[in-house]
Amino acid sequence: MNNVTVVDHPLVQHKLALMRDKDTSTKSFRQLTREIATLLCYEVTRDLSLDEVEIETPIAAMTARMLSGKKLVFAPILRAGMGLLEGMLELVPSARVSHIGLYRDPETLDAVEYYFKAPTDLPDRLVITIDPMLATGNTAVAAIDRLKEHGAVDLRYVCLLATPTGLANLQQHHPNVRVWTAAIDHGLNDHGYIVPGLGDAGDRLYGTR
Numbered sequence: 001m002n003n004v005t006v007v008d009h010p011l012v013q014h015k016l017a018l019m020r021d022k023d024t025s026t027k028s029f030r031q032l033t034r035e036i037a038t039l040l041c042y043e044v045t046r047d048l049s050l051d052e053v054e055i056e057t058p059i060a061a062m063t064a065r066m067l068s069g070k071k072l073v074f075a076p077i078l079r080a081g082m083g084l085l086e087g088m089l090e091l092v093p094s095a096r097v098s099h100i101g102l103y104r105d106p107e108t109l110d111a112v113e114y115y116f117k118a119p120t121d122l123p124d125r126l127v128i129t130i131d132p133m134l135a136t137g138n139t140a141v142a143a144i145d146r147l148k149e150h151g152a153v154d155l156r157y158v159c160l161l162a163t164p165t166g167l168a169n170l171q172q173h174h175p176n177v178r179v180w181t182a183a184i185d186h187g188l189n190d191h192g193y194i195v196p197g198l199g200d201a202g203d204r205l206y207g208t209r
């Protein structure tokens with residue numbers, strides 16, 4: 001599928017398998033989410049531009065390369081997206097954060113917004129929306145709609161699991177948004193859960209049901 005990168009690094013796949021296991025504890029699930037987020041962050045930032053800068057090491061002067069261009073915003077979709085945030089901030093600690101509160105209506109599976117707060121300079125930043133599960137894609141589409149309304153133009157999307165339906169929905173509404181995911185699963189069950197998936201990511205992160 002165009003615009004989609006499946007991060008099949010062995011460490012990502014190993015951690016994902018542990019997360020899928022229903023017997024993995026809340027503590028381990030949270031830790032694994034954080035670790036996998038760091039690995040996904042490494043991949044989603046792989047093509048960031050660099051500038052040459054002159055520095056002096058303790059031994060000699062040299063030309064080194066440092067990040068240039070747009071600064072980052074991570075945009076976690078509450079609440080499960082928060083599970084990925086810390087791991088991403090570990091690699092890019094100066095990134096800004098946009099919080100987007102959306103929940104899925106259990107009947108219609110539509111996204112309903114209850115909170116939105118973003119930095120004012122979204123148009124100047126690379127905005128990376130983060131949410132573990134790209135299921136129907138409705139929440140992702142709604143989140144990116146809101147970010148675009150606030151001026152975001154350069155957007156990427158990071159998740160742990162995606163479905164073909166969710167990816168198609170996102171690409172139909174936002175064809176310029178590239179997606180990074182650890183896996184693409186078969187589809188959705190009647191309750192909108194990804195199959196085989198890993199269950200409810202928010203509940204598993206926070207020990208709720």
Ligand code: URA
Nearest residue numbers: 133135193194200201
């Ligand atoms: N959200 C989740 O947490 N899990 C799913 O399987 C689908 C959506």
